Amino acid sequence: MGAHSTAGTAHDGVGGADAAVDGVPGDGPAAAREDAPALTLRAIVRRFWRYTTGDRSKLMAAFLLMALATACDTYVVTMFARIVDGATVARSMDAVWPSAVEWMVLTAVGGLLSVLGGSLMVGAAERFVFRLRHDVFAHLQRLGPSFFSAHPTGDLISRLSTDIDGVEGLASSGIVTTIIAVGTAIAYASAAVLVRWQLAVIVVALAPLMWVTSRITGRFTRTAARVERAAAGEVGTSIQQSLQNLPIVQSYGTEHVESARLDHHGTVWWRARARESRLQMIYGPITTIIQSGALLAVLIAGAAFIASGELTVGGLFGFAAYLGYLYPPLSQLGSLHLTVTSASASCERLLEILDAEPEVRDAPGAADSPVAHGRVELRDVRYVYPGTESAGLDGVSLEVRPGQFVLVTGPSGAGKSTLTRMLLRFVDVQSGAILLDGVDVRDRTISSVRAAVTLLPQKPMLFDLTVRENIAYARPDASDDEIEAAARDAGALDFIRELPDGFDTVVGEDGASLSGGQRQRLAIARALLRTSPILVLDEPTTGLDAPTARAVLDPLRRLSGGRTTIVVSHDLTPARDADLVVVLDEGRVVQQGRHADLLTRRGVYADLWAAQQGHRPDDGSDAGSDDDLEPRTSRVPAAVLAAAASGSPRRGALRPTPAPTPAPTPRPVPPPRRRGPVPALVPDAVTNPLRLLALAAADAALTRPTALHPGASNASLRAPRDRKPGIVGSAPSAAPAPSPAAPPGRPAPAPAPAHAVPATTSGPRYTPTAMPVPGPRDPASGPTPASRPHPSSGPAPASRPHPSSGSSRHDGTSSPRRRTVADLVSGAPAGRSAHRRPDAETSSPR
Numbered sequence: 077m078g079a080h081s082t083a084g085t086a087h088d089g090v091g092g093a094d095a096a097v098d099g100v101p102g103d104g105p106a107a108a109r110e111d112a113p114a115l116t117l118r119a120i121v122r123r124f125w126r127y128t129t130g131d132r133s134k135l136m137a138a139f140l141l142m143a144l145a146t147a148c149d150t151y152v153v154t155m156f157a158r159i160v161d162g163a164t165v166a167r168s169m170d171a172v173w174p175s176a177v178e179w180m181v182l183t184a185v186g187g188l189l190s191v192l193g194g195s196l197m198v199g200a201a202e203r204f205v206f207r208l209r210h211d212v213f214a215h216l217q218r219l220g221p222s223f224f225s226a227h228p229t230g231d232l233i234s235r236l237s238t239d240i241d242g243v244e245g246l247a248s249s250g251i252v253t254t255i256i257a258v259g260t261a262i263a264y265a266s267a268a269v270l271v272r273w274q275l276a277v278i279v280v281a282l283a284p285l286m287w288v289t290s291r292i293t294g295r296f297t298r299t300a301a302r303v304e305r306a307a308a309g310e311v312g313t314s315i316q317q318s319l320q321n322l323p324i325v326q327s328y329g330t331e332h333v334e335s336a337r338l339d340h341h342g343t344v345w346w347r348a349r350a351r352e353s354r355l356q357m358i359y360g361p362i363t364t365i366i367q368s369g370a371l372l373a374v375l376i377a378g379a380a381f382i383a384s385g386e387l388t389v390g391g392l393f394g395f396a397a398y399l400g401y402l403y404p405p406l407s408q409l410g411s412l413h414l415t416v417t418s419a420s421a422s423c424e425r426l427l428e429i430l431d432a433e434p435e436v437r438d439a440p441g442a443a444d445s446p447v448a449h450g451r452v453e454l455r456d457v458r459y460v461y462p463g464t465e466s467a468g469l470d471g472v473s474l475e476v477r478p479g480q481f482v483l484v485t486g487p488s489g490a491g492k493s494t495l496t497r498m499l500l501r502f503v504d505v506q507s508g509a510i511l512l513d514g515v516d517v518r519d520r521t522i523s524s525v526r527a528a529v530t531l532l533p534q535k536p537m538l539f540d541l542t543v544r545e546n547i548a549y550a551r552p553d554a555s556d557d558e559i560e561a562a563a564r565d566a567g568a569l570d571f572i573r574e575l576p577d578g579f580d581t582v583v584g585e586d587g588a589s590l591s592g593g594q595r596q597r598l599a600i601a602r603a604l605l606r607t608s609p610i611l612v613l614d615e616p617t618t619g620l621d622a623p624t625a626r627a628v629l630d631p632l633r634r635l636s637g638g639r640t641t642i643v644v645s646h647d648l649t650p651a652r653d654a655d656l657v658v659v660l661d662e663g664r665v666v667q668q669g670r671h672a673d674l675l676t677r678r679g680v681y682a683d684l685w686a687a688q689q690g691h692r693p694d695d696g697s698d699a700g701s702d703d704d705l706e707p708r709t710s711r712v713p714a715a716v717l718a719a720a721a722s723g724s725p726r727r728g729a730l731r732p733t734p735a736p737t738p739a740p741t742p743r744p745v746p747p748p749r750r751r752g753p754v755p756a757l758v759p760d761a762v763t764n765p766l767r768l769l770a771l772a773a774a775d776a777a778l779t780r781p782t783a784l785h786p787g788a789s790n791a792s793l794r795a796p797r798d799r800k801p802g803i804v805g806s807a808p809s810a811a812p813a814p815s816p817a818a819p820p821g822r823p824a825p826a827p828a829p830a831h832a833v834p835a836t837t838s839g840p841r842y843t844p845t846a847m848p849v850p851g852p853r854d855p856a857s858g859p860t861p862a863s864r865p866h867p868s869s870g871p872a873p874a875s876r877p878h879p880s881s882g883s884s885r886h887d888g889t890s891s892p893r894r895r896t897v898a899d900l901v902s903g904a905p906a907g908r909s910a911h912r913r914p915d916a917e918t919s920s921p922r
């Protein structure tokens with residue numbers, strides 16, 4: 077047990093480093109990072125040279141071939157004097173022709189050798205990229221949730237593509253080129269010394285100037301390269317996130333916000349890139365000046381030698397030719413420093429991934445034996461996400477016998493998903509233990525634990541493959557019959573048969589061509605195909621209507637075929653079938669037992685059940701009747717149910733409600749808030765669907781304009797380094813309202829008052845001037861909606877700061893939180909029940 081890893085400890089450091097790397101110029105941590113010493117060539121080669129394994133003999137052959145090519149070229153230069161002096165001094169062409177033939181043959185041979193060497197080197201270089209990318213990606217797949225919450229996908233893709241190319245340019249072909257440059261320079265310098273050492277001294281004496289120039293240019297290049305690489309990552313992130321959320325972007329009409337976000341990072345990128353290129357360009361002319369100064373010095377000295385009869389014209393001509401060959405490798409060596417500086421920014425970004433510690437790893441001597449029975453035991457399990465203070469799970473103890481069917485439920489943020497992550501060892505407990513068949517999961521290998529537990533994640537997560545391939549992903553060797561049986565069991569067979577190519581239909585990225593319910597059923601089929609003793613289903617009925625949910629859940633127990641099945645769900649439909657219902661709240665088990673027993677007791681479970689039923693069990697209705705064993709989901713508006721289930725209601729927070737009212741016909745219901753309590757929304761909305769309608773409209777009115785508001789745009793353009801590792805679901809935030817410049821042909825909009833902007837939650841923002849923020853869509857339409865008083869709420873809600881709701885902005889001032897629908901319902905001042913992390917709501921001691 078002593079070897080057990082402590083989850084997340086390494087990731088605090090990772091997050092910090094990321095904050096620096098992801099910054100933009102002028103931002104504190106990024107600026108600090110820009111001044112950090114660059115990786116040396118030695119350090120880069122030491123870390124990355126191993127990716128040349130398997131190609132070193134080819135690199136050596138390439139080196140030899142290119143060295144021979146250089147020797148041919150050097151020898152050709154020695155013929156300058158022979159040809160010129162043959163014609164001018166001996167006044168005979170007899171010696172010229174053989175030399176000319178020799179010249180052409182050697183030049184052709186040198187060219188051929190250099191092509192052969194180059195092609196060997198290219199192959200080795202591309203394989204270097206292949207191996208490095210493979211390793212970085214493989215390591216990335218071992219990292220845990222904390223790393224990914226601190227590193228956006230787009231940035232990681234940029235690291236895996238452009239940064240890897242940058243390293244290759246240095247670590248493999250770069251090294252060979254450098255060695256050849258050194259060899260060539262030495263060869264030409266030696267030949268020059270042999271021809272006339274006095275002239276050679278003049279040439280070599282000027283060479284250090286090139287080195288000094290490259291050092292000075294390199295210092296500036298380093299900063300530009302770091303900013304450029306970080307900005308390239310931000311560009312990737314912007315594109316990836318915008319495309320991923322395109323339906324929201326298009327439906328909210330925020331295309332211009334997304335374009336502005338991309339433009340912001342794009343501007344940082346091209347400026348840094350241009351700066352880097354300009355600096356490298358400066359190096360070229362400076363070396364040309366140095367070269368031509370050297371040539372002039374050689375000509376003057378050479379002329380003096382000719383005058384004194386110590387040198388022939390051909391000798392001087394030949395020496396001058398050496399200069400033409402000697403300076404390119406010297407100049408190349410000088411620019412190598414610039415290349416190292418520039419590539420070291422890419423190296424740092426890759427090493428940040430390679431050096432990140434996985435949150436879980438196999439303990440020495442961990443058992444790789446399979447889990448035979450599927451007994452699951454949690455003993456006083458505690459887990460706190462890195463960077464947070466409140467526990468995701470806190471003292472959870474639970475015993476699930478093999479083959480049992482357990483429903484884990486509870487309000488949003490209760491710790492249900494955390495529990496599934498721990499069962500699969502995505503993270504490890506910080507205290508307590510999880511045992512499978514009586515063995516601590518940390519004493520088992522990660523692969524054996526994951527082979528024993530099949531996860532059906534909350535989000536279906538399909539691949540852009542065929543239906544068959546998606547189902548068989550769980551078991552690639554499954555037969556067609558087994559795949560079909562899994563599809564049938566998951567209730568997916570009918571719709572699959574109706575698809576254009578049946579099982580061979582490609583489902584698109586993340587199942588884009590399917591409905592939410594169809595995606596879910598494919599994911600269930602995939603999970604059912606896996607033969608493992610434990611099934612963990614996280615919200616299996618998400619996206620399914622009530623009859624389909626039943627169709628999936630009814631046979632679940634039978635299908636599980638004796639497998640231990642843990643269903644994590646807000647939806648209590650499976651409760652009746654469960655051997656055990658476990659109710660989590662604030663990371664603790666607050667109730668457990670059978671459904672019928674729990675209904676007879678007051679508590680969170682009865683409240684949740686009542687919310688799904690649309691009435692409380694103790695409101696005079698028959699709590700324990702058969703009727704109550706069947707959640708009447710269809711009688712209550714879906715949004716209300718979701719809000720009830722996700723609202724984290726405290727015990728007794730739900731007021732008695734009369735019998736459920738029929739659901740109103742299609743209406744614009746806002747999506748339920750997934751986190752944070754909604755104290756009075758549920759009962760009120762249940763009893764008064766019309767009010768819910770009004771609230772939905774109010775929410776839309778409050779939400780949509782803010783996306784168009786300059787301040788809101790600013791908020792959406794938060795610097796990624798604001799992201800705290802391991803923190804999810806933070807409240808929407810915004811920067812202070814900038815004074816947007818008037819677009820051409822439009823009057824300048826009135827600057828939004830600072831108090832009319834939604835409050836920030838944490839961390840610095842981009843300053844308004846540093847960022848291209850679009851102006852309001854229609855400046856002629858008067859004050860921005862966020863500053864306009866809401867008809868039902870008196871003075872502009874956002875302009876009324878709540879004493880406790882102000883949050884710290886980067887300038888140290890506080891601003892009020894925007895009122896939410898829940899605020900309006902409950903009459904709470906702005907910010908009381910705004911979208912917040914659930915753990916931020918739990919002020920009561922546990």
Ligand SMILES: Nc1ncnc2c1ncn2[C@@H]1O[C@H](COP(=O)(O)OP(=O)(O)OP(=O)(O)O)[C@@H](O)[C@H]1O
Nearest residue numbers: 461468488489490491492493494802803804914915
């Ligand atoms: N990656 C993370 N970093 C930091 N805190 C987290 C992270 N994931 C979850 N939490 C916090 O841990 C607590 C439990 O979250 P969890 O996702 O397990 O709840 P849940 O019961 O599954 O909620 P829901 O039903 O809304 O999915 C919450 O307070 C949540 O904010």
